[in-house]
Amino acid sequence: MQKYILAHKKELTIINGSLLLLALLDHFFLTQGKIVPFALILSGIAGVLPIAIQAFQSLKVKIVSIDVLVTIAVFGAFFVQSYEEAAVVTFLFLAGHFLEQATLSKTRKAIKSLTEMAPEVSLKKNQAGQFEEVPIDEVHEGDILLVKTGGKVPVDGKVLTGSGYVNEASITGESKTANKQIGSAVYAGTILENGTFQLQAKRVGEDSAFGKIIELVEEAQDSKSSAERFIDKFSKYYTPAVLLLAIIVGLITKDIELAVTVLVLGCPGALVIGIPVSNVAGIGNGAKHGILLKGSETIQDFSKVDTMVFDKTGTLTVGAPRVNKVISNPEINENKAISTLVSIEAESDHPLAQAVVKTYPDTLKYPVNQTQVIKGGGITATVKGNKVILGNLQLIKTNGIKLRPEEMSQSKELEAEGNSLIFMAINNQLALILGIKDQLRPNVKTELASLKKLGVKNLVLLSGDNQGTVDQIAQQLSLTEAKGNMLPEDKAMYIKKLQEEGQNVTFVGDGVNDSPSLATANTGIAMGNGTDVAIETSDIVLLNSDFSRLAPTLRLVKSTSHNMLQNIVIAVGVVLFLLSSLLFSNWINMGIGMFVHEASIIVVILNALRLLNHRLRR
Amino acid sequence: MMKKAVINLEELACPTCMQKIEAATASVKGVDKPSIKVMFNASKLKVNFNEEEVTIEDIEKAIEDIGYPVIKSKVVTI
Numbered sequence: 001m002q003k004y005i006l007a008h009k010k011e012l013t014i015i016n017g018s019l020l021l022l023a024l025l026d027h028f029f030l031t032q033g034k035i036v037p038f039a040l041i042l043s044g045i046a047g048v049l050p051i052a053i054q055a056f057q058s059l060k061v062k063i064v065s066i067d068v069l070v071t072i073a074v075f076g077a078f079f080v081q082s083y084e085e086a087a088v089v090t091f092l093f094l095a096g097h098f099l100e101q102a103t104l105s106k107t108r109k110a111i112k113s114l115t116e117m118a119p120e121v122s123l124k125k126n127q128a129g130q131f132e133e134v135p136i137d138e139v140h141e142g143d144i145l146l147v148k149t150g151g152k153v154p155v156d157g158k159v160l161t162g163s164g165y166v167n168e169a170s171i172t173g174e175s176k177t178a179n180k181q182i183g184s185a186v187y188a189g190t191i192l193e194n195g196t197f198q199l200q201a202k203r204v205g206e207d208s209a210f211g212k213i214i215e216l217v218e219e220a221q222d223s224k225s226s227a228e229r230f231i232d233k234f235s236k237y238y239t240p241a242v243l244l245l246a247i248i249v250g251l252i253t254k255d256i257e258l259a260v261t262v263l264v265l266g267c268p269g270a271l272v273i274g275i276p277v278s279n280v281a282g283i284g285n286g287a288k289h290g291i292l293l294k295g296s297e298t299i300q301d302f303s304k305v306d307t308m309v310f311d312k313t314g315t316l317t318v319g320a321p322r323v324n325k326v327i328s329n330p331e332i333n334e335n336k337a338i339s340t341l342v343s344i345e346a347e348s349d350h351p352l353a354q355a356v357v358k359t360y361p362d363t364l365k366y367p368v369n370q371t372q373v374i375k376g377g378g379i380t381a382t383v384k385g386n387k388v389i390l391g392n393l394q395l396i397k398t399n400g401i402k403l404r405p406e407e408m409s410q411s412k413e414l415e416a417e418g419n420s421l422i423f424m425a426i427n428n429q430l431a432l433i434l435g436i437k438d439q440l441r442p443n444v445k446t447e448l449a450s451l452k453k454l455g456v457k458n459l460v461l462l463s464g465d466n467q468g469t470v471d472q473i474a475q476q477l478s479l480t481e482a483k484g485n486m487l488p489e490d491k492a493m494y495i496k497k498l499q500e501e502g503q504n505v506t507f508v509g510d511g512v513n514d515s516p517s518l519a520t521a522n523t524g525i526a527m528g529n530g531t532d533v534a535i536e537t538s539d540i541v542l543l544n545s546d547f548s549r550l551a552p553t554l555r556l557v558k559s560t561s562h563n564m565l566q567n568i569v570i571a572v573g574v575v576l577f578l579l580s581s582l583l584f585s586n587w588i589n590m591g592i593g594m595f596v597h598e599a600s601i602i603v604v605i606l607n608a609l610r611l612l613n614h615r616l617r618r
Numbered sequence: 619m620m621k622k623a624v625i626n627l628e629e630l631a632c633p634t635c636m637q638k639i640e641a642a643t644a645s646v647k648g649v650d651k652p653s654i655k656v657m658f659n660a661s662k663l664k665v666n667f668n669e670e671e672v673t674i675e676d677i678e679k680a681i682e683d684i685g686y687p688v689i690k691s692k693v694v695t696i
Contacts, residue, residue, distance in 0.1 A: 006685050057684040058634070061641035065634040101631035108659055222657035236637060272634065273658075280659040 002053050009050045013094040019043030020087045040083035047090025048074045064240045069263045072243070073590060076260030088591035089264060096598030100273075103605040107277050110284025110612060111221055115214050117170050117189050122154035123147070125198075136205065143201045153190045156203040156210075159183060164195020170210055172290065172544040212536075216294060217287050221280045223295030228275045231568075235268050242266030258582075264590045265578040269597040270604045274567030277608035282560030289616045290543035291553050298539040302523040302554065303561035306503040308456050309495060309517070312463035314510035315527055315547070316473065317438040321351065323359040324419055325435035327410055337431045339364050340383045341424055344390055347371060348379065352420055355436050378422075389425045396423045401430055418469040441547045445477055450551035454558065458503075462491045462517075492516035508550065525550070552616040559614050567604040574600040620650070622696045623674055625663040625681070626689040630656075635686065639663060642684045648672030666696065 005012070023039035048071060055067035070093055077086040105112075122139050123131040123146040131146045136154055139145065144160065147153055153166065165177040170189040177193055180186055186199055189210035205211050224232070242263065250259030279296050286293045293299060313319050328334040343365045345353040371381040377398075378391015389399050393411070396403070403411070411421055411433050419435030448459055458480040463470050467484035474482030483494065491507075495517055498505050507514070507521035510528065515537045518524030526538035527545040542549050578596060581588045630636070636656045643663065644651050648671025655664040667677065678688045 002685070054685055058638045058641075061638060061645055061684060063634070063637050063641050065638060066632075067634070097632065101629065104631050105629060111659070218657070218660045218662075221659040222655075232636075235634075239634070272636075276658050 002057075005049055005053055009094070010098070012046050012050055013091070013098065016043050016047035016087070016091050016094060019046065020091050023084075023087070037083055040087045041078075044074065044078065044083055044086035044090055047087065047094055051090060051093060064243055066239065066267050066269075069239060069242060069246075069267055070594075072246075073260040073263040076256050076263070077590065080256050082257060082590075085590045089594045092591070092594040092598050096594075096601065099598075100601055100605065103602060103609065104273075104277065107281045107605060107608050107612065108221075108284065110288045111217055111280065114170075114217060114284075114287050117152075118210065118214060119152045119154040119188055123151075139201055139204050141201055141204060144198055145201060146196070146198050147186075147192045148196050149192060149194055151192050153186045153188055153192060153199070155188050155199075155201040155205075156186070156208040157199040157201045158185055160198045160200055162195065162197030164192050164197055167191045167193050171213070213292065216292055217283065220293055220295040220298075221283050222276070223279075223297065225275075225296040225300050227300075228296060231271060231275065235272050238268050238271075239266075242268075261582060261588070261590050261593065262579075264597075265582055265588070265593040266575065267594075267597050268571075268575070270567065270571035270574065270600040273601065274571045274604045275564045277605050278560055278563040278567055278611060281608040281611035282556060282563065282614075285612050285614055285616070286553065286556055289549070289552075290546065291549055291556070291616070292541040292543065293553075293557065294539045298523060299557045299560050299564075301504065302506060302525075302540065303557045304504050305456055305506045305523065305554070307458040307460060307498055307505045308451060309460045309462055309491070309498075309505060309507045309521065311491075311507075311509035311514055311517075312461060312465055312470065312473065313438060314545070315508055316444055316461065316477070317440055319438065319510065320358065321355040321420070321436050321438045323356060323434050324437040324439070325414055327407065327414075327433040327435075329429065329431050332426065332429070332431045334432075337424065337426065339366055340386070340388055340426065341390065341432060341434075343368050343383060344371070344379055344381050344388060348373075352422060352436055356422070356434065386426050387428070389428075391423065393421065393423060396425060396430070399425070399428070401425045401428055403430060407433060416468075418472050440473070440476070443548050447548055447551055448477055448479075451554060454551060454554050456554070460498075462486050462494060464488075488514060488516050492520045495520045510545070525553075549616070556611075556614055556616060560611055563608060563611055566607055570600055570604055570607070619669050620666055620696050621669050621674075621693050622653075622666050623664070623677065623691055623693045625665070625678065625691045627661045627663060627681070628687045628689060630658055630661045630686075638684055639681055639686060642680045643677060646672055646677050646680045649677065 019039045020043045023036045023043065026036050026039065051067050052071045055065065055071040058065040058067060070089065074086045074090055120136055121133050122136055124134045124139055125131055125144040139155055145154055159180050159182050161182060163181045166180050166186060167177050168187065168190045171187050180197065187210060188208035206215055245266065246259045246262040249262050250256060282299060283293050310316050328337060338360060342357060342360050342363045345356040346365065347368060366383050369382045371379060373379055374391065374395060377395035380389050382388065389395065407430065414421060414435035419437045422434040422436065423430065424432040461470060461474055461479050461482040463484055464486055465484055470482045470484035491514065495505050495507060505521045506523040506525060507517045508525045508527065509517060518526060518538045523540060524538040525540040525542065527542050527547065540553065574596060578588065578593055636658055639656050640654055643649055643654050643665055648668045650666040653666035665677065674691050674693050678691060681688055
């Protein structure tokens with residue numbers, strides 16, 4: 001019976017509302033009030049039924065919920081024959097509830113659309129060697145699975161046969177396709193846009209990279225800051241206190257109508273959901289754009305940041321060195337010289353050689369003979385009959401090759417700018433000098449300027465690199481401070497020192513070797529992708545290592561934090577306003593009180609919804 | 619043997635439902651009370667319980683008895 005009534009809450013609300021409407025029509029147009037009382041009584045009964053059942057259920061587990069307050073108030077209204085109040089209050093309470101539900105699911109939409117990307121089925125190879133569709137729960141490590149064009153990669157794994165183009169937006173936050181060949185790693189939740197492949201399952205379900213992202217976001221949206229836990233505790237005692245207050249008022253004034261009005265006005269409507277709705281909307285919007293915020297506390301901490309500490313390699317810089325400057329001998333054809341260079345370097349796995357090869361991916365290559373590696377110096381080889389010496393300055397000098405004075409000064413200059421140098425001579429004549437350098441990420445400077453504009457006071461660079469390189473970057477980017485030669489532990493110590501000076505410190509790193517700093521800082525931001533460990537050690541993850549999301553992230557957390565504050569002010573303000581109106585004026589009654597309450601709940605939800613439209617890109 | 623359950627509920631909307639569900643779950647014997655976590659936005663309940671004292675069905679029933687339908691539960695050993 002109870003279940004039946006609750007299952008038909010919607011119908012009861014409609015009956016409750018239409019009877020109320022009938023009574024109103026009747027009052028003004030029809031029989032001038034003959035059937036009004038009956039319509040109102042029936043309306044009140046239809047409305048109070050589901051509320052009373054919920055009240056009963058919560059009393060069973062010793063909780064004085066809002067339903068209890070409203071039920072007592074409605075019974076009180078019946079008792080003093082104020083049927084109109086009973087009908088209006090129940091209708092507003094029930095209808096408000098449906099409206100809340102509808103708007104609440106909007107605030108949760110962003111995260112829902114993420115979790116719905118999780119794969120549910122998979123084509124698994126059975127013992128007969130055939131592929132059959134099975135629920136994802138039945139896929140285990142080592143299983144062989146088939147993915148066809150348009151299909152979702154069901155697990156993290158390795159491609160065994162076939163190939164294709166995969167959209168990895170769910171992992172990287174960036175809608176780019178990646179080419180997958182035999183041996184490539186593929187990730188659950190990504191979509192095979194073109195091609196077919198078989199893969200071997202490595203990590204399944206919650207263990208997959210995507211599963212971890214979902215778990216993180218799901219936990220984050222319901223995580224609570226200390227302020228929120230306080231409100232939760234407060235509201236646990238608040239409702240019984242209102243009940244007690246109403247009883248006292250009733251006993252003193254002997255005015256039941258006043259007592260039940262206190263009950264309705266005291267409902268803690270918007271207070272309990274004010275923060276969670278802002279939280280879910282803010283975190284949801286971030287997740288949609290590849291910004292994973294680990295919860296309410298992170299939002300509070302990062303919104304108050306004073307000092308941001310950056311790692312260098314992979315954070316301020318791209319982390320992949322490239323040829324920065326080429327000085328060529330005017331007597332030698334530069335294109336041919338570079339082809340010669342790349343042909344030789346392609347055979348080496350030295351980091352500088354790799355940097356050269358990656359800088360010129362499309363260069364014409366020549367056959368290389370008689371390659372000889374000189375340890376700690378470079379390479380000598382024969383290309384198209386020419387003798388080539390390639391390596392550092394020392395190697396060039398020991399082979400008796402002379403640098404002209406201007407070449408000497410230019411190379412000194414490059415070195416001072418933080419470049420590593422490669423020299424190449426063809427037939428004992430210097431052909432090329434290359435400066436190789438890790439590049440700053442594009443837009444780092446404007447991004448740092450935006451952070452300052454958002455109220456970050458100090459920008460600090462801590463790096464394991466030498467002080468010269470670090471100083472040079474600090475000057476280029478107008479940083480507050482820059483320290484070189486720092487080990488991971490030194491960085492964490494330095495952050496601790498800043499915190500002891502009373503600063504709120506955020507650390508931004510690539511997350512690979514900076515876990516001590518990520519953990520020590522008030523907020524740790526990892527520039528990673530969804531597939532690495534950074535996701536566990538940091539508070540915020542910027543998927544796809546996108547530095548240009550840093551300022552938008554700060555803007556989002558500030559807005560979210562403000563939004564929470566606004567919601568608390570609205571919620572507390574409404575209760576104070578209603579109770580003081582009751583004390584100092586005479587226009588207030590149960591119906592208006594309930595209306596204001598329900599309206600305030602809708603207002604805080606709508607306020608939170610604004611966060612979903614918060615623009616993260618300029 | 620301790621088990622960990624993740625119970626998916628119908629979408630939670632009312633402000634006090636978290637308190638109610640938490641209290642209802644805590645009232646079941648064999649449930650590890652500090653582990654109870656009602657997730658308002660995710661509409662999920664996470665709880666650890668001792669399978670020798672209580673079954674997942676008992677916990678589901680306690681929640682449904684106070685008016686919150688359970689969609690599905692997932693239990694893993696911890």
